[in-house]
Amino acid sequence: MRRPRTFLVMFAAALFPPGCGGSPTGPSRDCRTYATGLVSNGAAGTCRFDGRTYSCRFGLDERTWEYAGVSDFVEEARTPNRILAHSRRSSGGGPMLISSGGHETSYVHDTARRLVKRVRRGWNSFGTWDIDTATYDGWDGLGRPITGEITTARGSEPLFVEYDDTSLAAVVSNGELTVRDDHRNIIREVEFGRGPAREYVVTDTAEICE
Numbered sequence: 509m510r511r512p513r514t515f516l517v518m519f520a521a522a523l524f525p526p527g528c529g530g531s532p533t534g535p536s537r538d539c540r541t542y543a544t545g546l547v548s549n550g551a552a553g554t555c556r557f558d559g560r561t562y563s564c565r566f567g568l569d570e571r572t573w574e575y576a577g578v579s580d581f582v583e584e585a586r587t588p589n590r591i592l593a594h595s596r597r598s599s600g601g602g603p604m605l606i607s608s609g610g611h612e613t614s615y616v617h618d619t620a621r622r623l624v625k626r627v628r629r630g631w632n633s634f635g636t637w638d639i640d641t642a643t644y645d646g647w648d649g650l651g652r653p654i655t656g657e658i659t660t661a662r663g664s665e666p667l668f669v670e671y672d673d674t675s676l677a678a679v680v681s682n683g684e685l686t687v688r689d690d691h692r693n694i695i696r697e698v699e700f701g702r703g704p705a706r707e708y709v710v711t712d713t714a715e716i717c718e
Contacts (some may be wrong), residue, residue, distance in 0.1 A: 537717045540585040541691040545712030557581065557716060570602035582718050585660045585692040589678035591615055591623050598698060611639060624649045642667060658682055
């Protein structure tokens with residue numbers, strides 16, 4: 509008896525999900541499709557990945573994510589809103605040095621590659637300062653943090669993170685929000701709790717494979 513065509517299509521899709529190369533006659537490759545062109549709040553930007561650093565520039569503003577290498581960059585996209593980057597940096601300002609500034613985020617992972625700590629610091633031409641420190645003590649079955657504590661100059665409060673893997677959103681109890689597209693590119697973000705949302709429209713992409 510012939511197998512239903514629907515079963516064959518579903519079986520092939522499971523073997524070769526979108527964004528991964530592969531063929532029935534050769535081994536599959538783990539790949540990631542990442543944004544190379546973006547529009548953010550009306551400003552057009554370009555992005556590139558050089559094997560360790562993913563960077564996006566919008567005029568005088570730049571955002572960068574540092575990885576150990578291609579493997580971590582590709583693996584990060586397998587699980588929605590999992591962070592395998594070592595650090596993240598945002599910078600911008602006017603043409604003069606005195607008007608520039610930004611903030612940097614450091615990520616600490618345990619031996620199971622779970623995020624256990626996040627430290628954010630601000631900077632400008634006059635110096636640096638602590639923004640906040642988040643520590644995590646609970647994770648879901650995919651290794652993503654779900655409980656912890658955040659400490660700012662005002663004190664400490666518990667953190668709870670909820671993941672909606674249908675809408676690809678991560679919602680944090682302090683107001684932070686990250687929403688991604690099917691390729692795990694950020695398309696909406698509230699980086700600091702209860703701050704304004706930054707929207708991204710992906711206009712071009714590239715693919716990298718391990």
